[in-house]
Amino acid sequence: MKLKEQLELYFVMGSVNCDRDPREVLTEALEGGVTMFQFREKGEPCLEGEAKLELAKDLQKICQQFSVPFIVNDDVELALLLNADGVHVGQEDDDIEEVRRRIGTKLLGVSAHNVEEAKRAIALGADYLGVGPMFLTTTKADIRKVEGPNVLKKIRTAGITIPLVGIGGIKLNNASEVIQAGADGIAVISAISRVPGTARKMSNLLRARHDPEFVE
Numbered sequence: 759m760k761l762k763e764q765l766e767l768y769f770v771m772g773s774v775n776c777d778r779d780p781r782e783v784l785t786e787a788l789e790g791g792v793t794m795f796q797f798r799e800k801g802e803p804c805l806e807g808e809a810k811l812e813l814a815k816d817l818q819k820i821c822q823q824f825s826v827p828f829i830v831n832d833d834v835e836l837a838l839l840l841n842a843d844g845v846h847v848g849q850e851d852d853d854i855e856e857v858r859r860r861i862g863t864k865l866l867g868v869s870a871h872n873v874e875e876a877k878r879a880i881a882l883g884a885d886y887l888g889v890g891p892m893f894l895t896t897t898k899a900d901i902r903k904v905e906g907p908n909v910l911k912k913i914r915t916a917g918i919t920i921p922l923v924g925i926g927g928i929k930l931n932n933a934s935e936v937i938q939a940g941a942d943g944i945a946v947i948s949a950i951s952r953v954p955g956t957a958r959k960m961s962n963l964l965r966a967r968h969d970p971e972f973v974e
């Protein structure tokens with residue numbers, strides 16, 4: 759499956775984003791059609807050390823049962839220890855070039871907030887870009903200014919063809935806007951982790967656009 763297809767419904771989650779066992783939340787999300795998963799154990803009070811490692815191992819195993827890529831946010835050491843499928847780093851995380859050197863051919867996702875950051879990330883070896891925040895979100899405390907889906911249009915207009923996924927406040931009622939603006943997929947945290955059934959509804963919405971009878 760091509761990376762653009764794998765990025766279609768990208769569930770990002772950690773224990774902080776769950777009101778119940780993250781293992782159950784992930785299993786239901788994968789049954790609902792999630793195509794890629796990112797373990798993002800961040801915020802208050804997030805797990806650390808052995809507890810974080812144990813949860814990561816369990817969630818990775820569940821992803822393997824569904825043949826869905828397991829990506830680790832920020833923590834390159836953990837990604838290498840688990841032989842994860844890739845890592846996602848932001849502009850303020852470890853140096854992108856250094857991360858690429860350490861992970862070899864694993865997937866490297868990089869956050870980008872504008873065309874300039876997108877071009878730089880691509881030059882340094884990114885396989886896909888996470889672009890946001892698309893909409894207001896309370897999940898990430900230190901978000902940049904909300905530029906909206908328009909940033910995706912600007913990146914595409916700049917001739918950038920790399921796989922793009924939008925992130926930040928994406929819900930069922932605004933997901934289409936992100937795709938229409940040029941993203942290959944959407945990255946979702948709370949809408950899926952806190953509302954059972956959302957993954958299936960989003961998956962159906964996203965798949966419908968490949969349906970010949972589909973009218974926007």
Ligand SMILES: Nc1nc(C(F)(F)F)ncc1COP(=O)(O)OP(=O)(O)O
Nearest residue numbers: 831846847848849867869888923925945
């Ligand atoms: N975690 C992310 N995942 C994506 C995804 F690719 F999934 F869309 N895009 C963007 C981010 C944000 O990454 P970053 O800016 O380092 O902040 P944090 O480490 O707090 O998430």
Ligand SMILES: [Mg+2]
Nearest residue numbers: 832847848851
């Ligand atoms: Mg980060």
